Amino acid sequence: MTAIPVAMRPRVSKQMILEVVDVRDLSPKVRSFSFASISGQQLPAFVPGSHIVVELGSKSNSYSLTGSGQYPDAYTISVALAPEGNGGSKAMHQLQVGDSIKVSYPRSAFAPVASARHHLFIAAGIGITPILSHARAAEELGRSSSLMYVFRPTSGVHLQECRSIYGTTLTEYTDRESFNSSLRSALLNQPIGTHLYVCGPAGFMSSVLRLAEEMGWPTERLHSEHFEADVQGPGKNFQVTLAQSGQTITVPGTKSLLEALEGIGISVPNMCRKGVCGECAVPVLKGRVEHRDLYLTDEEKALHETVMCCVSRAQEQELELDL
Amino acid sequence: MNVEMQSAGSSTDEIDFQEVPTFESEVPNRISGFPFPFRDDVYRYSTNVEPALQLVQTEAGSWGDRIIDIDSNYLEELNLRETVLRLDPTRLQVMSHMRPAAWDAITTVLPQMAATYPDIMKFERQGNQCRWQNGLQDIDLEFTVGADETLPEGPLHFLGSQIQDDIVLMDQREGSLWLDAGLVTFAADWSVGFDVGMRFLEIHGPVPRVHEERIITRAHQFLLRLQPGEQYRRTNWTMTVDRRLDTSTETYPEWGKDRTLVVDDPTLPDRLHLRVEVQHLIKLPATGALLFLVRTYLASLREIATVPEWRTRLGKVLEELPSDMAEYKGIDRYRNAAAHWLQGGD
Ligand code: FES
Numbered sequence: 001m002t003a004i005p006v007a008m009r010p011r012v013s014k015q016m017i018l019e020v021v022d023v024r025d026l027s028p029k030v031r032s033f034s035f036a037s038i039s040g041q042q043l044p045a046f047v048p049g050s051h052i053v054v055e056l057g058s059k060s061n062s063y064s065l066t067g068s069g070q071y072p073d074a075y076t077i078s079v080a081l082a083p084e085g086n087g088g089s090k091a092m093h094q095l096q097v098g099d100s101i102k103v104s105y106p107r108s109a110f111a112p113v114a115s116a117r118h119h120l121f122i123a124a125g126i127g128i129t130p131i132l133s134h135a136r137a138a139e140e141l142g143r144s145s146s147l148m149y150v151f152r153p154t155s156g157v158h159l160q161e162c163r164s165i166y167g168t169t170l171t172e173y174t175d176r177e178s179f180n181s182s183l184r185s186a187l188l189n190q191p192i193g194t195h196l197y198v199c200g201p202a203g204f205m206s207s208v209l210r211l212a213e214e215m216g217w218p219t220e221r222l223h224s225e226h227f228e229a230d231v232q233g234p235g236k237n238f239q240v241t242l243a244q245s246g247q248t249i250t251v252p253g254t255k256s257l258l259e260a261l262e263g264i265g266i267s268v269p270n271m272c273r274k275g276v277c278g279e280c281a282v283p284v285l286k287g288r289v290e291h292r293d294l295y296l297t298d299e300e301k302a303l304h305e306t307v308m309c310c311v312s313r314a315q316e317q318e319l320e321l322d323l
Numbered sequence: 324m325n326v327e328m329q330s331a332g333s334s335t336d337e338i339d340f341q342e343v344p345t346f347e348s349e350v351p352n353r354i355s356g357f358p359f360p361f362r363d364d365v366y367r368y369s370t371n372v373e374p375a376l377q378l379v380q381t382e383a384g385s386w387g388d389r390i391i392d393i394d395s396n397y398l399e400e401l402n403l404r405e406t407v408l409r410l411d412p413t414r415l416q417v418m419s420h421m422r423p424a425a426w427d428a429i430t431t432v433l434p435q436m437a438a439t440y441p442d443i444m445k446f447e448r449q450g451n452q453c454r455w456q457n458g459l460q461d462i463d464l465e466f467t468v469g470a471d472e473t474l475p476e477g478p479l480h481f482l483g484s485q486i487q488d489d490i491v492l493m494d495q496r497e498g499s500l501w502l503d504a505g506l507v508t509f510a511a512d513w514s515v516g517f518d519v520g521m522r523f524l525e526i527h528g529p530v531p532r533v534h535e536e537r538i539i540t541r542a543h544q545f546l547l548r549l550q551p552g553e554q555y556r557r558t559n560w561t562m563t564v565d566r567r568l569d570t571s572t573e574t575y576p577e578w579g580k581d582r583t584l585v586v587d588d589p590t591l592p593d594r595l596h597l598r599v600e601v602q603h604l605i606k607l608p609a610t611g612a613l614l615f616l617v618r619t620y621l622a623s624l625r626e627i628a629t630v631p632e633w634r635t636r637l638g639k640v641l642e643e644l645p646s647d648m649a650e651y652k653g654i655d656r657y658r659n660a661a662a663h664w665l666q667g668g669d
Contacts, residue, residue, distance in 0.1 A: 042448075044551070044552055044608050045427075045430075045551075045608040045609035046551060046608060046609065047551055047608070047609065047610060047611040050551070069609055070468075070609050071430075071448070071450060071451065071468070071609075105550070105551075105552055106551060106608075107550055107551075108550065108551055108611050111495070111611045113496045114420040114421065114423065114424070114494055114496070114610065114612070115418075115420040115494065115496065115503075140469075141423055141469070220496075220497045278548070297498065297544070297547075299544075300544070
C-alpha cells in the first residue's frame, strides 16, 4: 500500500510560456531576468520564497523568485554563472529581451511561517535571492523581520534593495569571521517565537543551522532553502524488477534509476531530475530505498513505498517496482 | 473492507488561473443540480479527492463545473448566515496571522465568481485596489487588499456574505495544517469556535474506522503537498431533519431531539433530508494557506425519490451502512425508517 498513490500527487508539469522583458547585470557574474505574460495577463501570485523551474533547451533548473509574490506583474530571478555547472546557467545568460521561455508555475518550498513573532533572515552570496523575496513580503505585509547578509566585498548582489528595506538595521558582512562572531549573539538575542530562514552555500547553511541547534533553537523554527539534493556521487549497481512486465534490469552505479528505465523504453514523468519537484515518484513493492531526494517527508521515506527515481537508489541489491 | 483511493487521474495537474470556464448564469433547479454523492449501493470512507471543476453527470442533471455555485436559495441563505452570526459571533474566527490568508481568499474567490457569473458579477483589480460588483445584492464596492477597514466587516466576514459556502482557512507550518480561521454557520455537528487553533489531525481524531485505514493521514499528506493555485474537491454527506442548515454543536439543544421524534412522524419523507457537502480545497497562491469551501445542499427524501435511481440507491446505502458509521453520522435513530420508506414501504 502506497503512502499516497502516485497518481494523487500534485504535479508540476503545468507550465506557461513567458517573455523576457528585462535583463540586467547585477555583478560581473550575476544577471537578473524578468519574465512577463506574452498576452499581458496578470501572473499568478506566489508564496514568498517560491521558485520556478525554467526549461531551456534540454535543461531544467530551479531559480528563486525575488519579488514579494503579492500581485506580481513579472517574475524576476537572478542567475549566477556557474562555469562548472550543467550548462543551465550559461544558457540562461544568453537570453535576451523578447525571447520566450517555458517556466513552471511557482512552487513553494520555503514558505514563511505566518504565526512567527519575528523573522530572522540570513543569506550568503546568491542565497540572497529567496531571502529578498521574504524580506519584501515581510515589509509589504508589515511583519517583523531582520536580515544578516554575507557577501564578497565586490559582489553584494541586491544590496541596494536590501538597504532600502532595512535601512541601518541591515547587518552586512564581507568576511566569515565577523559574521560568525555576530551570529552567536544574534541567535541569543532574538525575541521569543522568532523563526530563522537561511539560504546560501550548503556548508554555510549547515554551520548556521548547527550553531542554532546547539544554542537550543527547536528545529521547527529553523528553515533552509536547498536547490538541489545532495547527490552523493555515483552509487552501487542494483537490480530492479518491474512487477507488471516481469522484466529485470540492472542499474549501473553511474546511472540513475530514471535513466535506466528510460534506457529500456519506460518513460516516467519527470521534470527537475534532481529530487526536488516530486514528478518522478514510482511505487515500490519490495526492497528498501536509499533516499537521496528532498521531496518526500521523513515519514514517507521511512515507509519505503515510493522512490523518486531521478536520484534515489536501492539500499540493498534489489528493488521491485510497480511498473 | 474495501477502501478505494479514487485516483485523481492524469489531468490533475491542470492549474489555470486565467481561464476560468464560463457558464450560463441561469439557476438550475435544486434536484437537477444536486450533487448526489453515491456511485455505489455501499458507502465507505475513502480519500475521495478529485480535481475541481469537473462536470459530473447524474441521473437528474449535473453538477461540479464551477467552484462557486449560486442557486435560488442564495439571498435566503446569506440572510440566515447573518442571523446566525449575530446570535453567535464565535462562528467567525480569525487568528491574527491569518489576515493575509483571508485577503488571499478574497482575491482568489471573487474573480472566480465573476468569471462564472459574468452577467451579474464583476471583479477588477489594479495593484491593491479592487472593485467588486454583485448584481444579486446590488453591491458596487471598492476596497484595498490588506486594509481590513475598507471592507465593512473585515475580509472573511465579507467573503462569507458573498458566497453560500462556509469558509475554513488552514495555515501550513511544522509539517501540519492548522485550522486558524473560519466562518462556519452551516456546520454539520461541529463548531469552528471549538476547533480553531487545532491541527487537522486533531480535528479528525474521533472518526470511526478512519484511523485504521490511514485515510485521514493520507488526506493530510496530500493536502500538505498541494501547490499554490491547485484546486481539488470532495463530497461528504449526512442527513438532517428539516431544511436546517445550522446544525452546529452549539445549537444541538434546538435540533437534537428531532432526530428521535422524526422516526414515527408520518411526514418523515418531507422532513428528512439528505445533506451533501461539496468541499473545495484550494491552495491559495500568495500565502500558501489552504482554503476549504464547504457548500451544503439539502434534498428531502421525497425530492430524492423523484429520481428513481437515487431512491433505490440511497435506500440500499442506508440499509447497509455499518452501525458505527451510522452512529457517527448521527443518523442511527432514523436510518432504518428512511431506508424502509425509500424501498417502497410507507
Ligand atoms: S524529476 Fe523531480 S524529483 Fe525526480
